[in-house]
Amino acid sequence: MNALAALGPVREPERSQYSHLIRHFLERFFNHETASPDGDAKARLVLIAFTAGLPGFVVALYLWPVYHPFPGWPPGRGSTGAPPSYWLQVNHHFFYVLYSFVAMGMVTVFEWDLFFPDLLDVFVLQTLPIAAIRVFRARVAAIAIFVAGFLFDANILAPLVLPAATDPPNLWRFLSGHLMAVAASGLYAAAFILALQGVLLAGLGERTFRRFSLLMQGLAITVLLLLLLLFPVLSRAVPVLLRSGSVYALCFPPFWFLGIYQRFLEGPSALPIYTKLAETGCVGLMATAGLAICAYPVAYVRRVRQLVEGYNARINIHWWHRAMDWLIHNTVARHEARRAVFHFISQTVLRVPRYRVYLVLYGGVGVAIVTAAALRVAVVHDHVRMIISDDGIRAATGIAAFWAIAGLRAAFVSPGNQRGSWVFRIVHGRPPQFETAMELLLAAEVWVFLWGLIVEGSAWLVLRVFSAPALLTWQATASQLLVAATMCLLLTDLFFMNVKIVAFTGEDTREQTNLAIAMLKYIAFVPAVALVPLFAEPWMERSLWNMLIAAGVVATAHLLLRVRRRHLLREYCDLPGLEEDEEEFPMKLGLRY
Numbered sequence: 001m002n003a004l005a006a007l008g009p010v011r012e013p014e015r016s017q018y019s020h021l022i023r024h025f026l027e028r029f030f031n032h033e034t035a036s037p038d039g040d041a042k043a044r045l046v047l048i049a050f051t052a053g054l055p056g057f058v059v060a061l062y063l064w065p066v067y068h069p070f071p072g073w074p075p076g077r078g079s080t081g082a083p084p085s086y087w088l089q090v091n092h093h094f095f096y097v098l099y100s101f102v103a104m105g106m107v108t109v110f111e112w113d114l115f116f117p118d119l120l121d122v123f124v125l126q127t128l129p130i131a132a133i134r135v136f137r138a139r140v141a142a143i144a145i146f147v148a149g150f151l152f153d154a155n156i157l158a159p160l161v162l163p164a165a166t167d168p169p170n171l172w173r174f175l176s177g178h179l180m181a182v183a184a185s186g187l188y189a190a191a192f193i194l195a196l197q198g199v200l201l202a203g204l205g206e207r208t209f210r211r212f213s214l215l216m217q218g219l220a221i222t223v224l225l226l227l228l229l230l231f232p233v234l235s236r237a238v239p240v241l242l243r244s245g246s247v248y249a250l251c252f253p254p255f256w257f258l259g260i261y262q263r264f265l266e267g268p269s270a271l272p273i274y275t276k277l278a279e280t281g282c283v284g285l286m287a288t289a290g291l292a293i294c295a296y297p298v299a300y301v302r303r304v305r306q307l308v309e310g311y312n313a314r315i316n317i318h319w320w321h322r323a324m325d326w327l328i329h330n331t332v333a334r335h336e337a338r339r340a341v342f343h344f345i346s347q348t349v350l351r352v353p354r355y356r357v358y359l360v361l362y363g364g365v366g367v368a369i370v371t372a373a374a375l376r377v378a379v380v381h382d383h384v385r386m387i388i389s390d391d392g393i394r395a396a397t398g399i400a401a402f403w404a405i406a407g408l409r410a411a412f413v414s415p416g417n418q419r420g421s422w423v424f425r426i427v428h429g430r431p432p433q434f435e436t437a438m439e440l441l442l443a444a445e446v447w448v449f450l451w452g453l454i455v456e457g458s459a460w461l462v463l464r465v466f467s468a469p470a471l472l473t474w475q476a477t478a479s480q481l482l483v484a485a486t487m488c489l490l491l492t493d494l495f496f497m498n499v500k501i502v503a504f505t506g507e508d509t510r511e512q513t514n515l516a517i518a519m520l521k522y523i524a525f526v527p528a529v530a531l532v533p534l535f536a537e538p539w540m541e542r543s544l545w546n547m548l549i550a551a552g553v554v555a556t557a558h559l560l561l562r563v564r565r566r567h568l569l570r571e572y573c574d575l576p577g578l579e580e581d582e583e584e585f586p587m588k589l590g591l592r593y
Contacts (some may be wrong), residue, residue, distance in 0.1 A: 055099060056158035067166050090242075163175070180261075184431075242271065335439045341589065412504060413503075441496070
């Protein structure tokens, strides 16, 4: 300690202006309200890093008994010690290439809006004595560091276990092929998203791009998740597509980087298709990266100019909008408090970037899971065919309702936007009277229930195009509509059982969100809501009495949930209100929420 004291005070390292800018932009990637709603960016960064790298690591552990069989495992194989078949090994390699592609694509889409300047950058950084070209170079460097760092996190854990798990014949060839393939696959996915965004911004401008930006984000997330969820299905088609040299293999980017993997691993003895795929992958990666590099500066300049000039937003209220308002006011929003919250939600949900990202993420996950549940791939006489599963179409009813309502609930209760909370607190008090509180909270539940019905109805109409004749009878149609409506009703009751705040007026919590427990809830509930239609719909199709019994059970469950909801809310409203300068913790030990 004396030696440390003799060193003198700690001196902060001298950093250049360029270095400070890079650190600032990197911190913005993780310390914005969407990535870190609780403000603890460092903890969230470590959590995201381990979450990204853990799937590959776990799969590598599970591969050990596949390459080292023992009596009774894997099923159908003895303990002869023979390695897995050639195409099974190829599918294992294909998983890591595909996972890197999906992980990098999703994180690039998630940070979509942060790769270009926003109002804070334009109106704060431009007032400082910093050259514009230096700000641009620092942002480009931050993007490169972010992509490289996430690519490292997503793929570094698996190679630590794979050599021992798979016993490759040539360790250096195996590691070289694995690292090169997953790195190229991830870089291509990130470069493709950046190039797409840059080209559209540069060509169309910010105003036009904003109109369909959400749709593009949702579509990208859906496609990426669908590729990962359909991997068990795609793995059956891999041998057929690669042996035949199908044009579909040459048009599917993950196959390009699988070619790099196998070409490094097998050397000149690899199948000719691998060489062709590897060459296509190298050319595709360089072309996509070059396009992203060329389009980004033009898009950057157009984005900055648009932010400075601003937007000329025109609010046009169409006749049908007035008609819908009149219908809502006279049916589901007759009370003034409920009407106010109903319109507050409608005008807020798509204006705040954080809420839009939540809806896009949950919507993309829902569409991907619905598609993966309904779609099957069959190999018949060396031909790949797509088959629609009747059970998958039935299960899609519960899956669509679950993800739609879960996404809206996550957006409604998320903290970070307090601009509207003071109005409700001043007018109705905090907490408000019980009857007023019921009307305020029922507005959100009615809004979610109606939009859940819209999502369910849209999914039902789309799936009917692919349904078998047995699912188009009047009995099947009635049971499907009844299950869809009841799933929306009961899921809304369950998800909003403990919600005691007006939508979008939540406050930051002091507790770190446990991502593992949150994910466990979804993993546990999604199979349950998917199984309910599989058993309920065929049972209700047998007779009208069964439908009436099911409707009676749902009505009873709904009434019981409403009674429990009113009891919890009454307890909340009976608590003494907080003073203006009073903290909930430790004065009330956080028991209010």
